[in-house]
Amino acid sequence: MAYKSDIEIAQETRMKDIREVAGELGVAEKYVELYGNYKAKIDYNVLGDLSGKQDGKLVLVTAITPTPAGEGKTTTTVGLSDALRLLGKRAVVALREPSLGPVFGVKGGAAGGGYAQVVPMEDINLHFTGDFHAVGAANNLLAAMLDNHVYQGNALGIDPRRITWRRCVDMNDRQLRFVVDGLGGRINGNPREDGYDITVASEVMAALCLASSISDLKSRLARVIVGYTHDEKPVTAGQLKAEGAMAALLKDALKPNLVQTLEHTPAFIHGGPFANIAHGCNSVMATRMALKLGEYAVTEAGFGADLGAEKFIDIKCRMAGLRPNAVVVVATVRALKHHGGVAKADLGKEDTKALDRGMPNLLRHVSNIKDVFGLPCVVAINRFPTDTDAELKLVEEKCRELGVNVALSDVWGKGGKGGSALAREVMRLCDEPNGFRHCYEAGSAIEDKIEAIVKKVYRGASVELLPVAKKQADALTTLGFGSLPVCMAKTQYSFSDDASLRGAPDGFKVTVRGLKASAGAGFIVALTGDIMTMPGLPKSPAAERIDVDDEGRISGLF
Numbered sequence: 298m299a300y301k302s303d304i305e306i307a308q309e310t311r312m313k314d315i316r317e318v319a320g321e322l323g324v325a326e327k328y329v330e331l332y333g334n335y336k337a338k339i340d341y342n343v344l345g346d347l348s349g350k351q352d353g354k355l356v357l358v359t360a361i362t363p364t365p366a367g368e369g370k371t372t373t374t375v376g377l378s379d380a381l382r383l384l385g386k387r388a389v390v391a392l393r394e395p396s397l398g399p400v401f402g403v404k405g406g407a408a409g410g411g412y413a414q415v416v417p418m419e420d421i422n423l424h425f426t427g428d429f430h431a432v433g434a435a436n437n438l439l440a441a442m443l444d445n446h447v448y449q450g451n452a453l454g455i456d457p458r459r460i461t462w463r464r465c466v467d468m469n470d471r472q473l474r475f476v477v478d479g480l481g482g483r484i485n486g487n488p489r490e491d492g493y494d495i496t497v498a499s500e501v502m503a504a505l506c507l508a509s510s511i512s513d514l515k516s517r518l519a520r521v522i523v524g525y526t527h528d529e530k531p532v533t534a535g536q537l538k539a540e541g542a543m544a545a546l547l548k549d550a551l552k553p554n555l556v557q558t559l560e561h562t563p564a565f566i567h568g569g570p571f572a573n574i575a576h577g578c579n580s581v582m583a584t585r586m587a588l589k590l591g592e593y594a595v596t597e598a599g600f601g602a603d604l605g606a607e608k609f610i611d612i613k614c615r616m617a618g619l620r621p622n623a624v625v626v627v628a629t630v631r632a633l634k635h636h637g638g639v640a641k642a643d644l645g646k647e648d649t650k651a652l653d654r655g656m657p658n659l660l661r662h663v664s665n666i667k668d669v670f671g672l673p674c675v676v677a678i679n680r681f682p683t684d685t686d687a688e689l690k691l692v693e694e695k696c697r698e699l700g701v702n703v704a705l706s707d708v709w710g711k712g713g714k715g716g717s718a719l720a721r722e723v724m725r726l727c728d729e730p731n732g733f734r735h736c737y738e739a740g741s742a743i744e745d746k747i748e749a750i751v752k753k754v755y756r757g758a759s760v761e762l763l764p765v766a767k768k769q770a771d772a773l774t775t776l777g778f779g780s781l782p783v784c785m786a787k788t789q790y791s792f793s794d795d796a797s798l799r800g801a802p803d804g805f806k807v808t809v810r811g812l813k814a815s816a817g818a819g820f821i822v823a824l825t826g827d828i829m830t831m832p833g834l835p836k837s838p839a840a841e842r843i844d845v846d847d848e849g850r851i852s853g854l855f
Contacts, residue, residue: 303410304854307418310559319555322389322563322590330552332426335417338552339565341510341582347589353387354727355588355619358597358677359606359666360627361659362799363789364635366644369410369679369709373627373716374597376413376708377677377723379560380716381593386724389591390415390564393579393599394429394554395422396497396571398469398832401840406854411709413716415556415564419851429467429496429569431550435518435543436501440464442539443523444479448486453536454526457489461813462523463830467496471833494830498574503818505547506568506580507616514551515544521817531776533816553583560713563590572599573789574830576608576820581617593727600789602626602662607754610670611735612782612820620733623726624666624674625719627706628659630684630692636800645683652688656695657801661756661792663701669753671732675722676703739780743770743812746783747823751807755792762809766823769812773821776814784820786828794826 301309315337319329328340358374374390381388392415395407400422408418415421424430440462447455466473473493479486496502500521508514519535526532534540553567565583570576577599578584587594598605606624613619630652631644637655639648659676666674676696678689693703704722707715737749744762751757762770773779790796793805811824834840843853 302855303406303414304418304852306412307408307414307416307559308850310416312416313557313561315555315557318557318561318563322555324555324590329555335556336420336426337555338426338549339555339586341552344582344585344589350589352588353389353592353594354622355584356593356595356623356625356723356727357606357609357621358595358625358627359602359662360600361632361662362601362603362636362791364632365641366629366631366635368627368629368632370597370627371407372410372413372709373625373677373679373706373719374595375409375415375558375564376706376713376716377625377719378562378564378593378595379413379558379713380708380720381595381723382560382562383713383717384720384724387590387592388562389587389594390558390562391579391583391587391594391596392564392566394425394566394569396429396495396569397423397467398495398497400854401843402469402832402834402838404839409558412559412712413708414559415566416559417556419854421556421566422854425566426554428550428554428567431546432499432502432505433465433467433496435546436465436496436499438543438546439501439521439523439534439537439539442537444486446537453532454528455524455532456527457487460489460524462521463492463494465494465496465499469495469832469834471831474829474831492831495571495832497569497571498830500815500818501543501547502568502570503575503815505551506570506576506578507613507818508551509581509617511544511548511551514547515540517817517819518543519817522814529772531814551582553580553586572605572608573828574786575818576612576784577605578609578613581613584617584619602665603754603792604785604787604789606666606670607736607750608784611737612784615735615739615782616819621672622731623723624672625677625723626659626662626666626674627677627679628692629679629681630688631681633659633692638799647685647688649687649691652691655800656692658799659692660695660699661801663696663699665754667699667701669736671734673726673729673731674701675719675726676701677706677719678703679709680705680707739782743774743779743783743821747785747809750783750785755807756801756803757793757807758804759806760809761806763811766809766812773812773814778814778816778821781814782820784815784822785825786822787825788828796826
């Protein structure tokens with residue numbers, strides 16, 4: 298049987314005019330800013346009109362540790378929302394925007410898949426409404442103002458060797474990780490070592506996604522640390538008088554984007570911080586809109602639950618005062634067999650022994666959601682045609698031992714109809730009381746917060762802060778940043794900081810090689826392993842297979 302590609306399915310869909318989608322959602326026309334017929338920005342001032350309205354239920358979709366086999370987290374998020382809508386509930390999706398880096402690198406698209414997608418998928422995956430370009434422009438304006446300040450006399454006494462702010466571009470480009478700029482003589486600036494981050498790793502992106510208003514955004518931008526003086530005092534964007542101009546570039550980017558699923562469920566797609574570098578969640582603004590406008594707001598957090606879900610709970614929920622009602626942990630039999638040692642080429646063959654070896658990965662994530670964060674959860678098995686009854690039964694039995702139900706999800710092939718069992722279980726869980734809690738207390742020491750994450754969530758044996766990280770922890774505490782939550786920058790491919798350790802390793806040590814304050818975003822980043830803030834393209838990037846014909850019809854996004 299020949300399957301249609303994601304982009305073929307999306308292009309065959311008859312979309313509703315976005316004004317109709319907004320109207321059905323209950324958004325007044327004065328708050329709808331059109332970007333063509335099928336995309337719109339929703340003015341954040343709508344939240345003022347909705348302030349007295351009760352919030353809907355908040356559902357978080359997360360997943361097992363990622364593998365090359367794929368888990369289908371976004372697909373499940375979209376399909377679950379469609380399924381809730383088919384059951385007569387007002388469901389609203391809240392997702393991140395895809396970065397051009399992964400789109401042209403490995404993934405080729407990130408708007409769901411099969412018959413559970415958000416559309417127009419080409420626009421969402423490529424330029425969309427220009428939010429990422431605005432973030433990049435604001436980031437690079439600050440970099441330009443910083444270097445100009447040094448060139449024009451350096452009244453703040455910034456140490457050029459301790460400039461920490463980097464430029465950014467939304468593309469995987471390893472050539473830009475480390476550069477030397479300011480060459481060509483005095484009139485062209487001061488030569489120094491520099492580098493680029495990918496836009497989704499920019500603190501501007503994190504600040505945008507955590508901001509609650511334009512004034513809050515400006516305050517966050519003003520607090521951004523760009524470097525240090527010769528006497529080791531931090532220098533901020535506010536001291537450079539940059540926050541106003543940066544906010545001006547971001548005023549439209551702060552407004553959530555409204556699109557729709559293939560089944561016309563309203564979807565907010567807004568913001569895109571990476572979860573292995575930043576906090577990995579869509580914007581607070583979009584989540585709040587979804588909660589006010591829907592009975593169920595279904596959102597997701599990037600990568601596995603050890604990264605995205607932990608940061609969603611310990612950073613986003615803590616800052617925004619959000620409280621999840623239920624969690625969905627997405628898994629596939631194929632991915633679990635990969636964690637059990639099976640090569641990608643052999644994942645289509647029944648292998649209950651390998652599946653059993655891989656199951657601890659799923660069970661650890663489930664246990665964390667229940668026991669560490671105190672939330673009810675359901676395991677969604679994103680079903681593949683090669684899954685056998687014996688394999689599915691094994692997953693169900695193992696999860697039941699932890700008191701967690703398993704729901705088969707076939708939303709990729711059937712859309713909302715394929716997620717009815719999952720939707721019913723989510724509705725049941727949302728009506729149960731829960732003991733929601735964070736992994737650590739905000740007021741605890743930086744080292745204690747890192748240790749809590751490593752021992753409680755990763756199940757590691759210990760944490761080692763290298764000497765430079767210890768010095769940074771002391772300095773950040775002295776500067777008053779010790780009470781900020783911690784954002785772990787860690788490989789997504791393992792519970793540990795070693796990507797080669799699959800499954801559910803234990804007894805390992807996590808090494809923190811550096812700490813930095815993202816004072817504008819409001820968290821401290823702990824750098825572990827060999828995590829990079831600028832990815833590179835693979836040997837055969839997805840960009841090689843993306844094309845556009847004479848009619849403007851794009852192909853190759855999958």
